[in-house]
Amino acid sequence: MSEPTSLVGEAEQLDAADGLAAVRERFVLDDVTYLDGNSLGALPAHVPARVADVVRRQWGELRIRSWEESGWWTAPERIGDRIAPLVGAAAGQVVVGDSTSVNVFKALVAAVRMAQEDGRGGARTGPVRDEILVDATTFPTDGYIAESAARMTGCALRPVAPAEVPGALGDRTAAVLLNHVDYRSGRLHDLPGLTAAVHAAGAYAVWDLCHSAGALPVGLDEHGVDLAVGCTYKYLNGGPGSPAYLYVRRDLQPRFDSPLPGWNSHAEPFGMRPAYAPASGAVRGRVGTPDILSLLALDAALDVWDEDAVSVAAVRAKSLALTDFFLRCVGAYVPDGRVESVTPAAHAERGSQVALRCDDAGEVMKRLIERGVVGDYRAPDVLRFGFTPLYVGFADVERAARVLARTLAG
Amino acid sequence: MSEPTSLVGEAEQLDAADGLAAVRERFVLDDVTYLDGNSLGALPAHVPARVADVVRRQWGELRIRSWEESGWWTAPERIGDRIAPLVGAAAGQVVVGDSTSVNVFKALVAAVRMAQEDGRGGARTGPVRDEILVDATTFPTDGYIAESAARMTGCALRPVAPAEVPGALGDRTAAVLLNHVDYRSGRLHDLPGLTAAVHAAGAYAVWDLCHSAGALPVGLDEHGVDLAVGCTYKYLNGGPGSPAYLYVRRDLQPRFDSPLPGWNSHAEPFGMRPAYAPASGAVRGRVGTPDILSLLALDAALDVWDEDAVSVAAVRAKSLALTDFFLRCVGAYVPDGRVESVTPAAHAERGSQVALRCDDAGEVMKRLIERGVVGDYRAPDVLRFGFTPLYVGFADVERAARVLARTLAG
Incomplete structure (x- = not known):
């Protein structure tokens, strides 16, 4: 020593x-040495006052008017656009809401649907894309949700260690769900290389950024990632259980076919139409009424990045x-x-x-x-x-x- | 006049x-006459101080320890047990979390799976349950989600006005999704009678209580409702976008097969097992990490009922x-x-x-x-x-x- x-x-x-x-x-x-921000980020000092304003003034005084006047209705996309630069995405591709698990479900089912549509598109002899590969070392929820997504889309699920994904890809692979950083070992996986391999096989790449966003460069746009999800309560310091986010690459948005088509993702949410018609853009990833207190605590927490130009x-x-x-x-x-x-x-x-x-x-x-x-x-x-x-x-x-x-x- | x-x-x-x-x-x-609590309930006066404590002390000081010490981990069931008497349910059957839309998806898919399992159970000649009936006058999100649930479980979806449900039921009906109160007209539907009719046809009844819970007796246990969902920001005054809830009747819980099996509904969530094994009880309806700020604002809002013995x-x-x-x-x-x-x-x-x-x-x-x-x-x-x-x-x-x-x- x-x-x-x-x-x-x-x-x-x-x-x-x-x-x-x-x-x-x-x-x-x-005086505690806090090395657990990879589980729950510390409290930014200005957040309590902002949350108090949301509760006392926006809810307490303006009440229902806040959906418009306090910008509640557009918060999921507005805050998504604030997260976007932290994960290397241009505006208009990230929407905040729901938990990571729910977003994994949306992303994976949508990815399989696109892959199966590709197979049907034009070339009748295209392969049947009926297999999902999932990171075998993943955080458990990703594997459980992937199993459900496979079951509900008629796919087989195959757990594969990230390093073995290139060899496991084939013409039946529909989608691959990978973690950017292994929650247990802290290992950072090769997002650019693995995404390229998935694309070369004609499949779609879904990345879980829970343990990387806010801690290291992700480069979603640069590396052509198809879909990504992540939580906001770790390195983004959004608070306990703060809403997760979903990234859908811009050119895939018109084809994003959500398994959770709630009224918030409707093209005309207040039209109260009996038939579903999806909105354009990142909004399509929404489901139901967003959780405003947690969403606006996260909004405030993100100020740390802007105000110090971090x-x-x-x-x-x-x-x-x-x-x-x-x-x-x-x-x-x-x-x-x-x-x-x-x-x-x-x-x-x-x-x-x-x-x-x-x-x-x-x-x-x-x-x-x-x-x-x-x-x-x-x-x-x-x-x-x-x-x-x-x-x-x-x-x-x-x-x-x-x-x-x-x-x-x- | x-x-x-x-x-x-x-x-x-x-x-x-x-x-x-x-x-x-x-x-x-x-001095505003506020008649929009059926959309967003007013702020209970003690909620701001409680939210401030959650933010400043529970998150800011205890940080990660609050998952245990502040009761964050068990909040979804604990708060569910507080909602239970308001909807006529004994403890252990209600879990709070996610949006109403997401809970409609869980409930409806689980109902269809039970109905299809009934058909397979023993009697090989049992009917194929491959139809979902949905309230044609429903709040839009219920219809959109029902359409997705039908698509993903291989069912047909049939919109029917509530009064016509008894005549529309048949031996192919798997599940029926109904609103207790019509969001537009304010009409209260006959929950006991319709539930009995659904059961007589061998199907499962899922009720949306968004516009009734907190305003009138529901009687879930008394009337043998199978599954129910509801929001908490209307007559329960939980705050903007506060989490919704899911009721699963106790005897059906062992068969509740969630399409969103997140790590929070695992029998051993911190075991980090690669294979999913569902928890017992209402916990099985959970998905991912719950939204703590909104959940505990709701918890505080519910005090109004207890403290005045309303x-x-x-x-x-x-x-x-x-x-x-x-x-x-x-x-x-x-x-x-x-x-x-x-x-x-x-x-x-x-x-x-x-x-x-x-x-x-x-x-x-x-x-x-x-x-x-x-x-x-x-x-x-x-x-x-x-x-x-x-x-x-x-x-x-x-x-x-x-x-x-x-x-x-x-």
């Missing part, structure tokens, strides 16, 4: 040189510096063999978290939390530490590794 | 004798008195032939709103709102006035009719 004082000093220097250090002041933090590139650079430094501190402080990183060392394969395999991980995390270092535990043996570059500093990182070493020492 | 002063005096007497008059003090109201029977009695009085005042003040009530006169067929057919309804409502009487307009020719017995008084009713008469006089 190296001398703690040298890493403490290095953390101080890194914090002093951190171009994003000032953004931390925008968040409500305390770039995703700067966030990514700091994220890699934080995780590099954490791995160095763990290496320096923790006795050999006590933990093992399951997060790739290569930057190109690393998200914004570090996952350490550890005996008694559940018990170890419990004691870390008691000692003021908050990460989380994923069964059976993984300690997860998430690094939100907007508010985590290098001193936090050094402290977390030091407390971890002390905890493991008994 | 009768003498206004007599109806003004009568309103005063009715308000003085109103056992629910004190509940009005629990709401934030002003009974649904008392609410219903006042609701009928309010709508009766409104129809009398309209009859007294408005020149004959200028408006026509499309809401049934019979109490057994009336919800908690009055819909008046009127030429230039859109323009008339605009002017009413300018004059401080807020109802709403439904194309092409309906003025809707909703009466929330918790906070609407008889003086409001008299004033609304008087202003309407003045507005129609030009």
Whole structure:
């Protein structure tokens, strides 16, 4: 083990040189080292006042008039357009609402329908696209929903590790659902390469951005992603259970055939027509009445990005510096063999978290939390530490590794 | 036209004798006569402080710990159990979350699956249940979602007026989706009789309670309803876009096969299992991470019912008195032939709103709102006035009719 004082000093220097250090002041933090923003982002300090205004004035005083006067009706697309630059999308392609799970269902069923329509289009001999590939290492809900989407569209579901997707693609593949970053290991998958492989096979790529959006560049438009979903309560700090989003690439929007065609996605929602006619654009991804309090808390939370002109590139650079430094501190402080990183060392394969395999991980995390270092535990043996570059500093990182070493020492 | 002063005096007497008059003090109201609680309920006065606590303390200070320590994880069932008595359900059968549209999808697909399973069970010669009947006069989203549910389960969809449902039922009917109260006309349908007819045909009944829950007795358990859904932002005053709920009758829960099996409905959500195994009980109706801010605003709003021990029977009695009085005042003040009530006169067929057919309804409502009487307009020719017995008084009713008469006089 190296001398703690040298890493403490290095953390101080890194914090002093951190171009994003000032953004931390925008968040409500305390003396806890909070490394669980990959599960629930911290509270931006201006959000409570904004939520209070939505409740007291917009709901309490304007009441029903707020659907128009407070911009409630258009909030899903307006806020979608604020998320768009963070995931590399031009305006008009992202709509906010529902949970990630519900959006995975919309995206996957719509992708299968497009693939099956392609098969029917013109060429009668086109392949029958009746298979969905799903990331075998995915966050569970994606797999469960994919199974339901497969069942309801008459497809077979095949779980495949992301690295094996290129070899598993074939002329029966309709859609592929992949995670950008593995929630457990923190591994970043090759979105450009995998999307290109899916397209080469004539299938559609659906990406889950829950563990990447807000932490690293995604480049949806640049890489020609078809559909994507993500939550907003992790690196986007939207608050507990804040609404998820759905991206539908512009040229696919006219073909987006939603399995959840609610009145909010109707071309004329207040026409109260008995027959469904889908709206144009991202609105087509809506379903029912959106959840206004949570939606507008998220809207406020996104101000952090605009007001400090925070770039995703700067966030990514700091994220890699934080995780590099954490791995160095763990290496320096923790006795050999006590933990093992399951997060790739290569930057190109690393998200914004570090996952350490550890005996008694559940018990170890419990004691870390008691000692003021908050990460989380994923069964059976993984300690997860998430690094939100907007508010985590290098001193936090050094402290977390030091407390971890002390905890493991008994 | 009768003498206004007599109806003004009568309103005063009715308000003085109103056992629910004190509940009005629990709401934030002003000099507007608010008759649009059937679209967005008014703000209960204690809700802002509760929401502020959820944001500042539960999210801001406890952060991720609140999933356990603040009861976030169990909120959907806990709040469901608070709604249950308002719709005549014993505990353990209602779960809160998602929008009404999404819950209609879950309920209808699950109903069809049960009906088709019944057909296969034992008797090989059982009928193929491949038809869904849907209320032809329904709120649009129910029809759109029913169409999607039919398409995805291989059923035909047949729109039928509620009164014609008994004659339309047959041995191919799988499920019937009905509204308890027609959103446009305010007509209350015969839930006990129609449910019994659906059951006699061997099908499942799904009821939409958006326009009845909180305004009149529903009696889900008593009448053997199979599945029901409803929103919480109308007569339950949960706030804009507050989460909807799903009722699954207890004995059907083990067979509830959700088309949206998210990780929150897994038997072991933190086991992160690759295979889906549904939880027991109402939890099975969950999908993804619930929307905590809106959910806990709703939780707070429901206090109004408990703290004043408001009974649904008392609410219903006042609701009928309010709508009766409104129809009398309209009859007294408005020149004959200028408006026509499309809401049934019979109490057994009336919800908690009055819909008046009127030429230039859109323009008339605009002017009413300018004059401080807020109802709403439904194309092409309906003025809707909703009466929330918790906070609407008889003086409001008299004033609304008087202003309407003045507005129609030009």
